[in-house]
Amino acid sequence: MKEPAVSDAYWAQPPLLSTGERLAGVRDMRPTDVDKNVLDAKTFDAVEADQLFDSINLAATHVGQCVLYRSLARLGTDASVIRDKQEAVRELESNPSLRESLQRFIDAMARQEQSLYQLLYGTFIGGLAIDSSRAGKDEMEFSGYGYHQFVDGTDFVVDLVETVKALPQPHSKYLRNLFDAIRNFENSRIYSLICGPVYLAGGKFKTREEKPSYMFLPRFKPSMIKPLPMLFALASIGGALYFFQGLLASFGIAYLGYGILVLALPLLPVLLIAIAASDRDSVIYPLRRLFKHSPELARVLDTLGMIDEILSIHRYSKAFGGGMTLPEILESERHFISVTEARNPILARANPNYVPNDILLDDAGRLLVITGPNSGGKTAYCKTVVQIQLLGQIGCYIPAAAARLVLAERVFYQVPDPGHLDEGMGRFGHELKRTKEIFFNSTARSLVVLDELSEGTTFEEKMELSEYVLSGFYKLGASTLLVTHNHELCERLQEKAMGRYLQGEFLPQGPTYRLIPGVSRVSHADRVAAALGFSKEDIEKHLAARGA
Template sequence: MNISSQAISEESIWRHPFILSSGDRPVSIDNFRPAESDHTVLDPKTYEAIEAEKLFATINHTQTEAGRLCLYRSLARPLPDAQVLQMKQDALREIEANQNICEALERYVENGVKSEHELKYLLYGEFVGGLTTDVPAERSGRLEFGGFGYHQYREGTQYVVDRVAAAKTLPQPDSRYLQILFSTLQTFEQTYVYQLMKGPVYLANDKFRTQQEKPRFLPLPRFRPTIFKWVPAVIFIAAIYAIMLFFEILAPELGASYIGYGILLLTVPAFPIVLLAMGASDRDSVIYPLRRLYRQSEDLARLYDALGMLDELLSFHRFRASLQEPVTLPKVLDEPHHLLIVDNAKNPLLIHDHPDYVPNDIVLDTVGRLLIITGPNSGGKTAYCKTIAQLQLLGQIGCYIPATSAQLVPAERIYYQVPDPGQLEAGMGRFGHELKRTREIFFNSTPRSLVVLDELSEGTTFEEKMTLSEYILKGFHQLGASTILVTHNHELCERLQGEGIGRYLQVEFVQEGPTHRMIDGISRVSHAHRVASEIGFSKADVDKHIEQHLSGSSNKTS
């Protein structure tokens, strides 16, 4: 890898927005969930249709809040960058192969778990004053604490200093991804923010200076993150002692020695008031401005991201260990067209509860980039399509997938359209509503897109459905996007097949029912009668009910 490509790779692993918020509220997973006006590879409807939240819960084995946020961001906003994915996979392979690296990372992440919240408390807490430090109280989404923030400042900055120090003990990795993350943690000590966090902090004309910036012989006030200040306390005690000494020694002839004790009784209760005033001053003029500087520091944001990204890698490692199934890291290709080829693929959400889950192969390549799946309901078509989208997503965040082998091209867009009852207020009915969604997908698709369409043009006549479906599918095929259609319309399949367009799979059925295997071909057989019989709504069930109803009515009449 040449120098320029190294530089590009190092910069491209950082994600925006960072998981450390620069505002006055901490980031939550809601900040990364796709929205209509703010999404990347997955739009909100696809995110919901492929059950991405359940997928996150399945693979989430993170130990830290930073790791949880990083993993969620990866899943909700995956990158289409093949180079970054390759680097991430190399890091994961090194963790699997190098026990020394793996154990060191496990210890590093585990040792930071207990104190991680202290940084959050420092950066986003509200300190309401008082001489005590209370446990945080949630009010209107804010964290409120008693005291002036001294405890949170000490613990929050110490957490960062400790993480940097511990990072220096990590073994030197070979993979570029781990090298970047380790370097980010280790070199943070060279930053201005780290020097402020480590302390001491000096105040000079409303600016903060580090130990290195302070002129050697220039006396500057030093910020001490504690409510008890030695210098003011000594001055206060010395002043009281001097007053008492004056009345005790210098004015005995006045018989006024008792005045000193009176002054002592009056001034001692004022000492806590002085402390509270100094605490409020420190909070408003030092702690709040310092933490605002910390929140806006990209160096600190990258450090916190690096902590989370290490935990994310370990989460993938733990996910792999939790499965009793064959897993693989897909071979990531950087090609102009989307591609997904998987051998013995299993659905990541179903394999835990269904150990006998039937695997299927997935082939979406330049030859068969239009895949049409036919077959009756309850045969596994939807599960197969969701498996495709979910495995694409897992592979695209650098995670293992349940399969024996795989290769993929990262998708620029993943779309999954499911039947929608429509919006009455839109004034277009189900047909118009679904066609509008298909239009949205079509005009935003690229040759590196993955599109799943669960039926097309419902709510119209058969002839119109055939015409619309045909030109839409041909359009997707010409665009070059990997497109999957689930349909019962075998006439449409035969028409496209006659023109040499598409690859065709059907649900395999035996006498006992579906095997959940996908086999080549077009299904021309309906199993509606079998399904109706299984749920007790066959023609025989209807006739029997009518007969009983008429018999009952006749008995009542007689």
């Protein structure tokens, strides 16, 4: 059976073309509390996904930035799509000619892109202005009736299709499908309306192909200069003048006819304004409504953004500095991630001396417990794990020497959040509610990070509850990271042969930010307190100064 030219799996996400009155913003696709995506809203914030986007975003077009942000906010789980995307990224790396052609194409589209948005979302306030300058404080408010925006906006779409047709044919399946999606748009009705001509038939629009050859239909021209109406108006004025000139001549006051002519001339601008207002309200606004609701145009814009996203991923790999790799995407019933010399995608970009760590979450060590003193790199390590998972899951390079991973069905990150306690519920109940939410939505292909468990209760209750919660995640099969200072809990888990254990390495001069095997039994709280100026000695000095 012949494979279809374009795989619908590439466009599984919600389209970016807004059908409303406002252009979609880059960050409009961030997760909400009601979404059931791979990332929920709390995890998205906890793992600093917005900052991660800012770090990797090198897209040139608005729609390219929207696509990249959507990829992070609404992670895909189709391994074949991610592999195809990686193949396209590799082709850009190995084929400079294709890469440079695509970059010129994207740069040209970035310069023209705004014209389409002005057509789709602009407000045209009228007047006799013949340029497209902004008429008010709203950047989408324009003088005139939308003729210039219509011409420029439709030209952008035509140029998009024609330029892609002239580009060299890529070899990677992903880019070929993107090219085919744009080329196939040429065969759609909406593209025929965009290209023109557009014929008016009883309040509806017909393309050149739809117009019967034997039928005369008025053709829309994006200009207020309409020869036939203007000729009719001039003929009417001339006829009226001829009539009144003869009539007035019989009374010996023929000179009044010239006065009537002078009074009639101002009717021409009024006529032009009436024609233009009719074009705007009965043609341009209804046509753009068709464009905004067109799934074909929405796909073409998404496709443009997806091409820009691939180029952005390539540029990110060059701009980051240091070793970068595309992870091998595996398929399994359980989540798995193995990374050699992983660096944090946000912190390491500005710090070439960032200390790398290995990551391994496999079936034997799917529970990873991280202990160690404060400021030793535990939280940074956990965020590195999740951020690398996110980058790998969008087909992006990651800062590491080598990597393999399984795409996660769900990713959760629980952090203490005392600032948002539910009414009538203390810290313990608030955090336990979040743990419950995570547990009942996790699967064996989930990645879960728990920054402490069961805070706000007694030590005995914390031990018991933490133990059975972690045992539940372990039996569930999810990859689970726990950050804790509770070495007694680690000892209980070790007695059950559960988990793998890492601790932050500390030397006499301070932390190395490396994680090494073992369980830490020290907190170095005194070191942190002293660094903050709140040690025992600092308190005593303050009291002595106050005479207390």
